[in-house]
Amino acid sequence: MFIHLDLDCFFASCERFRNPSLIGKRVVVGGRGDPFIFDPKPAQAKKLVTLNSGAFVPSLFHADHDAGNYFKDGNTIRGIVTTASYEARAYGVKTGMSIHQALKLCPDLILIPPDHLLYHTLSHQLMEYLATVVPVMEQYSIDEMFGDLRGWVEEEDTESFIKNLQQQITKEFKLPVSIGASSSKWIAKLATSAAKPYGTRVVHQHQIESFVNPIPIDDFPGVGKAFSAKMNRYGIKTIGDAWKSDILFHSWGHAGKELYARLTGTDNESIHPSRSRKGIGMSRSMDHPVKERSELFRRIHVMVRHWSHTIMKLGVNPTTYSFSLGYERWESSKKQYTVYRLFNESFLQNFAIEKFKELDLYPHLPVCFIAMSATKFIHHDPKTFNILEYENDSKMRSLTDAVTKMREKYGLDIMRGGGEL
Structure with missing residues (x-):
């Protein structure tokens, strides 16, 4: 027989594990897609965890949040429900609902920012x-x-x-x-x-x-x-x-x-003790759409730095990169590229900025969504690297290795590129 285990209201249950006084209460764990990543001030409390994956669970996140202000953006309540306790669900609160709507259904909800490291x-x-x-x-x-x-x-x-x-x-x-x-x-x-x-x-x-x-x-x-x-x-x-x-x-x-x-239950599919990761993505929705292109590309630089760090920590070499932009009026632009280069942050920064500039088909419209993903790792699809770029890529790879170790020790913001300033 096969068994399947599902941890009930997992994020809320984890918070109750840490704080038993929450047991029996209407609890919601919510998220905002980490809008704090673009703060120009360096942050120490960023973590990269590669133990698990799943819905609403990024591998890169801020570890500490001000619970009182996390869901506030001025006078506006932001964020979505990622987990609701059964006591909260009794009021109609459910996963994917906006925090604003959840509070209308149940005004005395206990709102908790996510602690993905705990989960x-x-x-x-x-x-x-x-x-x-x-x-x-x-x-x-x-x-x-x-x-x-x-x-x-x-x-x-x-x-x-x-x-x-x-x-x-x-x-x-x-x-x-x-x-x-x-x-x-x-x-x-x-x-x-x-x-x-x-x-x-x-x-x-x-x-x-x-x-x-x-x-x-x-x-x-x-x-x-x-x-x-x-x-x-x-x-x-x-x-x-x-x-x-x-x-x-x-x-x-x-x-x-x-x-x-x-x-029909006749698939005979077996259990997979370990799954080979097929892709690494990163995306951000902006609470306030970005109109100025200088700010847009500053944010892309920030995201690429974090994305690159994740790729390096997972020890893979992507060959296919996808980029997309979402605009305020529901327009969008996306494209995929395949390149056989030895991975390094310098290459990715230059390549991503170049391709995002090509993708920006509506420069008069504010951008509300940025996404990037890397797939088809070289060990899944062996090919020869670009020989004309290999020597320089090797040098840049060594530099990226050193920078990755430094960021692991002192924080992801200890070294940032000029494009982020």
């Missing part, structure tokens, strides 16, 4: 513990894990095993968790959803069809907007409807066949 650390400690009691574990996100019990726990003992595991996690970490189990990892994930909050659910193979039959197709993990729209056109509203449409799914090629196998 990363507790998640990592939990994974280390789970590795001692389950032979094969997969970190799916910062608050979700898969485990493989085959050959370790007999199927008839699965229910007692996961209930005991749930109790042990609560005892050791003070973190509420829901656990689902089934012969398919994706059905196990659905079982966890059915078990929430703080429950357990085992779905045996002969029970899968009746269990998934009424579940809306959009609730199945991995069903994106495109597939959802396609299925809706054929009247497929539930997973039960999908089970009856095998010929249709098989006509959609490999992706359709793969999805059908997952929906």
